[in-house]
Amino acid sequence: MTVEVSSLKELVEQASGDDRSPDTQEYFVNMGPQHPSTHGVLRLVLKLDGERVLRCIPVLGYIHRSIEKISEHMNYMNCVHLTDRMDYLSSIMNNWAVSKAVEEAAGIEVNSRIQYIRTIFAELERIQSHQLWWGVLGMDLGAFTPFLYGIRDREVLNDVMEETVGARLTMNYVLPGGLMADIHPNFVHRVKEFIKYFRPKLDEYDDLLTNNVIIQERLRNVGILSPQTAVQYGATGPVLRGSGVAFDLRKDHPYGVYDQADFEVPVGTIGDSWDRYWVRVEEMRQSLNIVEQLLDNIPPGDFLVKKLNSKIKIPEGRYYSQLETARGVLGVFIASDKKDEPYRLHYRSPNFNNLWCLEPMIKGDYIASLIGAMSSLDLVIPDIDR
Amino acid sequence: MATTTPVPTETECPPIDFGELKSNCVAPRPSIMGQKRGLRSILWLSFKGIVRGLLTTLSYFRRPSTVVTQQYPENRDTLEMFERYRGRLSLIHNEEGEHGCTACQICERLCPNASIIITKDKKNEATGKPALDQFIWRQDTCTFCNICVLVCPFDTLEMTGDFESSVFDRRLLVFNLNEYAGPTAGQLDKLEDDELAKAQMKPMNKYQGPVPMCGGEMDGIPKLDVEKPTDA
Numbered sequence: 001m002t003v004e005v006s007s008l009k010e011l012v013e014q015a016s017g018d019d020r021s022p023d024t025q026e027y028f029v030n031m032g033p034q035h036p037s038t039h040g041v042l043r044l045v046l047k048l049d050g051e052r053v054l055r056c057i058p059v060l061g062y063i064h065r066s067i068e069k070i071s072e073h074m075n076y077m078n079c080v081h082l083t084d085r086m087d088y089l090s091s092i093m094n095n096w097a098v099s100k101a102v103e104e105a106a107g108i109e110v111n112s113r114i115q116y117i118r119t120i121f122a123e124l125e126r127i128q129s130h131q132l133w134w135g136v137l138g139m140d141l142g143a144f145t146p147f148l149y150g151i152r153d154r155e156v157l158n159d160v161m162e163e164t165v166g167a168r169l170t171m172n173y174v175l176p177g178g179l180m181a182d183i184h185p186n187f188v189h190r191v192k193e194f195i196k197y198f199r200p201k202l203d204e205y206d207d208l209l210t211n212n213v214i215i216q217e218r219l220r221n222v223g224i225l226s227p228q229t230a231v232q233y234g235a236t237g238p239v240l241r242g243s244g245v246a247f248d249l250r251k252d253h254p255y256g257v258y259d260q261a262d263f264e265v266p267v268g269t270i271g272d273s274w275d276r277y278w279v280r281v282e283e284m285r286q287s288l289n290i291v292e293q294l295l296d297n298i299p300p301g302d303f304l305v306k307k308l309n310s311k312i313k314i315p316e317g318r319y320y321s322q323l324e325t326a327r328g329v330l331g332v333f334i335a336s337d338k339k340d341e342p343y344r345l346h347y348r349s350p351n352f353n354n355l356w357c358l359e360p361m362i363k364g365d366y367i368a369s370l371i372g373a374m375s376s377l378d379l380v381i382p383d384i385d386r
Numbered sequence: 387m388a389t390t391t392p393v394p395t396e397t398e399c400p401p402i403d404f405g406e407l408k409s410n411c412v413a414p415r416p417s418i419m420g421q422k423r424g425l426r427s428i429l430w431l432s433f434k435g436i437v438r439g440l441l442t443t444l445s446y447f448r449r450p451s452t453v454v455t456q457q458y459p460e461n462r463d464t465l466e467m468f469e470r471y472r473g474r475l476s477l478i479h480n481e482e483g484e485h486g487c488t489a490c491q492i493c494e495r496l497c498p499n500a501s502i503i504i505t506k507d508k509k510n511e512a513t514g515k516p517a518l519d520q521f522i523w524r525q526d527t528c529t530f531c532n533i534c535v536l537v538c539p540f541d542t543l544e545m546t547g548d549f550e551s552s553v554f555d556r557r558l559l560v561f562n563l564n565e566y567a568g569p570t571a572g573q574l575d576k577l578e579d580d581e582l583a584k585a586q587m588k589p590m591n592k593y594q595g596p597v598p599m600c601g602g603e604m605d606g607i608p609k610l611d612v613e614k615p616t617d618a
Contacts, residue, residue, distance in 0.1 A: 078498035081531035145443055152453075166470035166545065172531045180532060181470065207442045213432035216417040274417055308537050 011057050012045065024049055033062045037140045037371045040381025042355075044370075051366050056359045064385040071345040076102045076176050076312045079345060084170035086349060087383035089129040090325040092121045092165075095174035100255065101321035101332040102176040105314045112257070113301035114178050119256040120294050121161070121173065123287040124191070127198075128157045129326035130284050133378045137277065138209055140375040141218050146209050153201050160190045177306030188295055195288055202285060210281060219273040223361040223373030226271060233360070234353035237328025238279045239377055243271030249324040256323075260297075261290045273376035280378070311340040327351055327378055351383040467547030472530045474548040475523050477563040478541075484571035484587070485564055486542040489518040493534035493543065501528040510569050512577055512586050517569040520590070525551060526559040540570075561592045 006014075012028065032043040041062035047055035067086060071079045076098075083094035096118055103110060135150025158168050164184040165173045173180050209215050225235070230243040240247055248265045250258040266282035268275025306312070314336040322331040328350025335344040354377050362370045418431045446453055458465065467473065479485050489506035503522040510517040535543045553559060566587040568574070577583040 074498055075496075077533065078496070078531075081498060081529060081533070162471065163468045164470070166468065166472040166532065167530065170529070170531075180536065184470070204442055207438045209439070211418075211435035212439050213418050213435050217419060220417050220420055274420075 008045065008057065008059060011055075026054060031370075037374065038381070039136065039379060042379065042381045042384070044358075046367070046370075048367070051368075053362050053365060053367060053370055056362055056370070058355055058358065060385055062385070063382050065382075067386045068345055068347065072342060075340045076314075076342070077308070079342070080175060081170070081172040083347075084172050085382060086347065086386055087325060087327060087330070087351065087380045088169055089132060089380055090122075090125050090327065091169065091171045092118075092125045092173050093323065093325040094330060095172060096122060096256075097321065097323050097325070097330045097332050099174045099176045100323060101319055101334055102312060102314065104321050105317075105319040105334055105336065106176070106312050108177050108306060108312070110178060110305050111299075111301045113299050114303060114305070115257050116294055116298045117179060117183055117303070118174055119258060119261075120191070120291055120298075122256070123290045124157060124161060126326045127284050127287045127291075128154045128161075130280050130287075131157070133280060133375075134205060134209070137372075137375045138215070140371050141215060143209070143215070146205075149201075149204070149208060153198060156197060157194055160187070160194055163187065163190065175304070175308075176312055178302070178304030182303040183298075188298070191291060191295055195292055199288065202281070205281065210277075216274060218369075218372050219277055219376065221270075221272050221274075222365065222369045223273045223376065224271055225357055225361050229360050230271065230357065233357050235328070235357050236350050236353065237324065237326070238276055238283065239328065239354045239357060241265065242268035242276035242279045242376075244269055244275075249322065249329060257294060258290070261293045263287075263290050273373050276376040276378075313338060313340050314342075322348070325350060327380065327383070328354060347386060349383045349386060351379050351381075355379055355384055467549065469547075470545075471547045471549070472532055472545040474525070474546050474551060475528065475534070475563065476544055476546050477521055477565075478544055479565055480571055482571070483565055484574055485518070485566075486540045486570045486572065487518045487521060487564065488540060488570055489516055489521075490539065492537050492539065496533055496537050498531060498533065499527050499529060501525075502534060507567070510573075510586065512582055513569045513573045515569065515573060517567070517573075517586070518564055519567045521563040522560065523563050524560045526556050558593075562590055562594060564590050566590050 026047060026049045029046045029048055030043060031046055032038045033041040035042075035044075038044070043059040043062065045055075045057040045059060046053055047057075065085070067082045071082060074082075080095050080098050083098055084091040086094055102108070131150045131154040133150075135147040135154075138144075138146030138150075161171070162168050164181065164187050165171045166181075225239070225243050227243045227245050230240050230245060235243070236247070244267055246265055246267045249255070250263075251265055263286045266279045266286065268279055314334065316336055316338045319334045319336070320331060322329050324330075329348070330350055331348030333344075333346040333348065334342050337343040358370075358374060358377065361373050365373075418428060418435065423431075477485050477487060489504055491504050491506075494500075494502045494504045501524040503520075503524070505519040505522075507517045507519050509515070530545070532545060535545055551559070567590050568586040568588055574583045574586065577586075
């Protein structure tokens, strides 16, 4: 297998060479890095024919902080807090991914209380991530109201998590070998209150956006991603499931205590933006179900099985572990040389692969559809560059 | 009409066999126009969808108490942060103004981004043990990861709920946490002579001492007036 690597200059020169139409002039436009609907510093070089997108070349690297390289000089406990800054909307799941990889490699067994709390927090985090996505999708498509509604409910959930964790965005709660703190005494009660509060709000979401014919028509048959292309490009998470491929690590390779919860995986049919929209809204309902089932059964036990300032050493070798974040599969690869620092730490981040699906999705469609399609991908740019 | 409208090409790829699906799946909800419906039905459903959305927004005018607005900074006096909130780091001082830091430097070693710098007096005259000289915290590089608080063997550090830390000069974000340079509360108690114990506690300013960047003179930047920090 050969991989061709081409620079942006070559791509642009190549694309500007084949101007096929006799009466219109094709031209290039930079979308980003400061475009509001790219949700960060993502630059898209668009080749346009009028308003139609002929090519869409993502240009990365505007928020590269070399998290992987910095991690090579840190012990495993310290590596965790950098993952908060990758996909900041699923920070606890990122923490968990690293901790899971380290625990599997170093052979640390965690008790079931830790697993329960981790799973509950991961699902709460998934809900708040989708709440923000839902609001931002409305705002990208020109409806400002949903943003305020999404943020309002996310605020309630953030408060619940803040009481236990102490932070709202960069949580750094899960450590290799346990948790940073036990759950707050109010936690179970307040999560129950939240579930009671949020279930009716999901119907409100439906009234505001889902049943609105304008939103439906902006999303339906736009940005179609066939299951073949999705698998080829390595898309995961709601993007892959929206294309009709039922692959969810929580079901297929259960980790945590997902095997003890009864839930369903929403799967789309044709893979347009509407399917991805629907998959995420339904995932919020399913996450609520999971949390509700697990909440009453948290077993007693310690919240930390390993002493904090003891060095965790991993035997020589290569280790890989993965789990499902709000945006897809986050894989953690550790190459160890018997020290307490990784020789190499690599993250297979879900957004990086999901981003490249943009071009096959949007080729030949309008710029306005590009905004909606990109919003339905739910990209977090710091996770792409790391 | 434009002469050439590029058609999206399906990538040439043999159909993939996804095998047995382990997940029990939910099928998606159909959209209004996605179904084969009559024009009248489509118009009615579209109208209903838009009106219900508008009514949802309007209903909040009727019950404004359900709308959440944080009245910050008006509620500054009554605002209470959660007990575990990770704001400004602080060294715990007891009622007599004594801290418990033995300058063991575990927090300095485990800080992921070198935000803690500890200088110590290797042998205190009175106690004969190492004593803390300066506990410097760099708030400008701190990521509030909470590890220093967790690893401290003497529980002398805590994260306070103080989150308003904006300043006009970033040199002000590097400062000493200890209020005096000297031995810990426990070591001071062991000294029988109260006067001797008092003498060991050399008072420490927030911006005192050779703190990097901390108000000191730099190339082209005059010395900062440390007597008047920004918060007034």
